Amino acid sequence: MxxxxxxxxxxxxxxxxxxxxxxxxxxxxxxxxxxxxxxxxxxxxxxxxxxxxxxxxxxxxxxxxxxxxxxxxxxxxxxxxxxxxxxxxxxxxxxxxxxxxxxxxxxxxxxIPDYHSRSVSRGNSVRFQVELTRDNMSNPYLSIWNAFEIYVRNSNLNVITACCDNGTKTEMQVAKQDNPFWMTALGPGWFGFCRKNGFRAGDQLCFNFSLVNCGNNVVRVFKI
Missing domain, CATH: 2.40.330.10 (DNA-binding pseudobarrel domain)
Known part of the structure; x- marks a missing residue:
């Protein structure tokens, strides 16, 4: 029937x-x-x-x-x-x-629901913007700075799972170095990550971390 x-x-x-x-x-x-x-x-x-x-x-x-x-x-x-x-x-x-x-x-x-990657609800997510250049795309690691770096370090993240609009899900190590200079980066495989998700030099990427679940290391990455 x-x-x-x-x-x-x-x-x-x-x-x-x-x-x-x-x-x-x-x-x-x-x-x-x-x-x-x-x-x-x-x-x-x-x-x-x-x-x-x-x-x-x-x-x-x-x-x-x-x-x-x-x-x-x-x-x-x-x-x-x-x-x-x-x-x-x-x-x-x-x-x-x-x-x-x-x-x-x-x-x-x-x-927009709080869980959604495009949510901008205060207290439920934190977003960081990265501009892609030919230099930072060609490297195996993406160096992160300022508030993005502080958030990753303060959250004690050693691995993040980057999820993109096309359905891909990529685990990236968080590399931290304090001496002889301070450095925080995501990788390896940053270049391959950009390539498989169609990101190009000149794109502005948003890294959106959900704060709804404490300790969540999942980040949604998409072009703005």
Whole structure:
């Protein structure tokens, strides 16, 4: 028997999460708290439906650290008639079925959930900007300075996991040196990291650390 989302509208969902459909972002970000709660039962393919009974299948990357909706995400704009940038609330009904409970045009940064890489909510994230040059891209390590360096050292980070918009996840060592001169850098493999993520000289990169989970060494890296 065909299943329509109207069959579930009056049924209390098992869970929910809110995300943002950004036209310039390749994949959709999923709330890690939702994944921690339901990750064991989530299949790699999700069926998404709306109140008009339109339905669409997307792929979940099954990654608890960097959870994303990948294949089919960009197509949602046409299937569900979304604005270029839209806030979407998903209801989860089990067995990989999600319903769009609500959607509204994205208008201000305070609509972005705290977990999201583009969140600028004070107290929940800290962001640092790095300009790529031919010199710092060609090195195996990226030297970091000022507030970025202080944050990494004060957080006692020895390894960071850099997650990017295209779904890659890269572990980089934090190299620290005090003598004969003070130095902090990320690597090795910095050049390869830039190359596989399509970063080029002249790009401005944002390194966004979440402060929601204490001791979190995961950083989202994306072009501004």
């Amino acid at each position: 065909e299943t329509y989302y109207c069959d579930y509208i009056d049924v209390k969902p098992l869970g929910s999460f809110t995300t943002i459909f950004f036209a310039k972002q390749k994949f959709g970000e999923v709330d890690p708290n939702f994944i921690r709660q339901f990750g064991d039962e989530l299949p790699s393919q999700w069926k998404i439906m709306d109140y008009r009974f339109e339905h669409h299948v997307v792929t979940y990357n099954k990654d608890e650290v960097h959870p994303l909706v990948t294949d089919g995400w960009k197509d949602m704009r046409d299937v569900f008639d979304l604005h270029q940038n839209e806030v979407i609330e998903f209801a989860y009904h089990g067995q990989g079925l999600f319903g769009i409970m609500a959607s509204r045009r994205f208008e201000s940064e305070d609509q």
